[in-house]
Amino acid sequence: MPRDHEIAELAHLIEGACQAVVFTGAGISTESGIPDFRSPGGIWTRMAPIDFSDFLASEEARRETWRRRFEADDMWRSALPNRGHRAVAELVRRGTVAAVITQNIDGLHQASGVHTAQVIELHGNSTYAHCLDCARRYEIAELRVAFERDGTAPFCDACGGWIKTATISFGQAMPVEAMRRAEIETLAADLFIVAGSSLVVYPAAGFPELAKRNGAVLIIVNREPTGLDPIADLVLNRAIGETLGEVVGVD
Numbered sequence: 001m002p003r004d005h006e007i008a009e010l011a012h013l014i015e016g017a018c019q020a021v022v023f024t025g026a027g028i029s030t031e032s033g034i035p036d037f038r039s040p041g042g043i044w045t046r047m048a049p050i051d052f053s054d055f056l057a058s059e060e061a062r063r064e065t066w067r068r069r070f071e072a073d074d075m076w077r078s079a080l081p082n083r084g085h086r087a088v089a090e091l092v093r094r095g096t097v098a099a100v101i102t103q104n105i106d107g108l109h110q111a112s113g114v115h116t117a118q119v120i121e122l123h124g125n126s127t128y129a130h131c132l133d134c135a136r137r138y139e140i141a142e143l144r145v146a147f148e149r150d151g152t153a154p155f156c157d158a159c160g161g162w163i164k165t166a167t168i169s170f171g172q173a174m175p176v177e178a179m180r181r182a183e184i185e186t187l188a189a190d191l192f193i194v195a196g197s198s199l200v201v202y203p204a205a206g207f208p209e210l211a212k213r214n215g216a217v218l219i220i221v222n223r224e225p226t227g228l229d230p231i232a233d234l235v236l237n238r239a240i241g242e243t244l245g246e247v248v249g250v251d
């Protein structure tokens, strides 16, 4: 299908939707300069992720986890929402999109203006931290100052528990509430748009499958083919920002 027909078809399907869900992965945020950790050549092919059980068991693993987080702090802090995020935010503002389910941990949907209540983070959020025991929130900048001064992994002032970025690590249970909300939104959707996910990480990648089985129209916008392309109603192997930006009419 020529590109202009793809865009026209995408616009047509979005216009016909009453309650859409957008599901985003790393591909939407690489356009904001955030590397895809899982991609070939990505950071996880050079440096193995630290398992949650090791984080709990070892001060050295905790220190290394935090050292890596602070090393990447400039990248996290300088990343801004891009055209793809703005297009998604505009669809939320218009009421077409009821919820954004994301595998990303960068907070860029919220930064682009989507209300926190409409963003479902399946893998948590790296832009702040919390105590693993009492859930008290901590800001990265403050933790960094203390870490650079003391060289020890941070623990909670209130209860003594370990502080960790609010992300879901390897070996850590999926967040129950986020998974529940994602399922509810998926089952309520008449249109499900995947943007920038290669759909290889389960259980997260099960949501588009669930939406399709439940009768929703499934659209996949991703640079590379995905395993769910055969069941999708429309597949666009294109850049996210340019594609959604053109369809929604945002720069």
Ligand SMILES: [Zn+2]
Residues within 6 Å of the ligand: 131, 132, 133, 134, 135, 136, 156, 157, 158, 159, 160, 161
């Ligand atoms: Zn605590």
